[in-house]
Amino acid sequence: MPRAVLAGAALLILASGATQSDPLAARTKGRPDAPVTVYEMSDFQCPYCRAFALGTMPLLEREYVQAGKVRFVYINLPLSSLHKNAATAAEVALCAARQQRFWPMHDLLFRHQDQWAPLASPQALLLGLGDSAGLDHAQLARCVASRATAADVRADSERARRAGATSTPTFYIEGALLEGAAPVTVFRTVLDSIYQSKTAAGAR
Numbered sequence: 764m765p766r767a768v769l770a771g772a773a774l775l776i777l778a779s780g781a782t783q784s785d786p787l788a789a790r791t792k793g794r795p796d797a798p799v800t801v802y803e804m805s806d807f808q809c810p811y812c813r814a815f816a817l818g819t820m821p822l823l824e825r826e827y828v829q830a831g832k833v834r835f836v837y838i839n840l841p842l843s844s845l846h847k848n849a850a851t852a853a854e855v856a857l858c859a860a861r862q863q864r865f866w867p868m869h870d871l872l873f874r875h876q877d878q879w880a881p882l883a884s885p886q887a888l889l890l891g892l893g894d895s896a897g898l899d900h901a902q903l904a905r906c907v908a909s910r911a912t913a914a915d916v917r918a919d920s921e922r923a924r925r926a927g928a929t930s931t932p933t934f935y936i937e938g939a940l941l942e943g944a945a946p947v948t949v950f951r952t953v954l955d956s957i958y959q960s961k962t963a964a965g966a967r
Contacts, residue, residue: 789863790836791836792824797828798962799827799832799954799958801833801935802836804933804934805840805931807869808841808847809931811944812944819950839853839915839920841916850913852885856868856872858906867897868892868893872889
């Protein structure tokens with residue numbers, strides 16, 4: 764069962780703004796000046812992460828990200844000891860980010876998780892998803908074959924672990940951790956509380 768608990772967390776060492784020089788900008792949704800920032804630490808092969816991505820995230824995006832209240836950043840935390848293809852999927856997603864197509868690839872990876880997750884060699888299927896995401900096939904294939912984003916995936920994992928994440932999905936929200944694919948009502952309660960606190964403080 765996923766857990767939904769708030770806990771103290773070490774500071775997450777990440778770029779603070781979604782600017783051109785921000786390495787996380789291509790996998791960020793929302794305004795750079797949004798009052799609340801959420802970092803999702805996730806594994807593309809994790810079933811709870813899939814449930815969040817396909818069920819809860821669209822609601823949060825409509826209610827908070829598009830409303831300018833929340834900036835949402837995706838951090839890879841592949842649990843390779845449990846999910847043999849998670850790191851490969853993360854590398855493919857970051858290759859897609861280099862073409863500014865991270866989020867379409869993100870959605871397709873989760874939507875088709877049951878197809879690529881059990882494969883001994885998922886690369887061909889993942890490249891096919893890249894075609895569906897509108898990526899340049901040759902460029903994506905070169906990026907994947909050379910493992911050009913492997914170091915970025917490892918750096919993400921280190922960021923996540925420094926923040927205190929040990930399972931997926933875990934969400935770092937303004938100094939605290941929300942663990943597990945909690946119901947959307949839990950996210951609403953947490954985000955509304957933090958948003959009201961931060962905007963009230965800014966008004967004083």
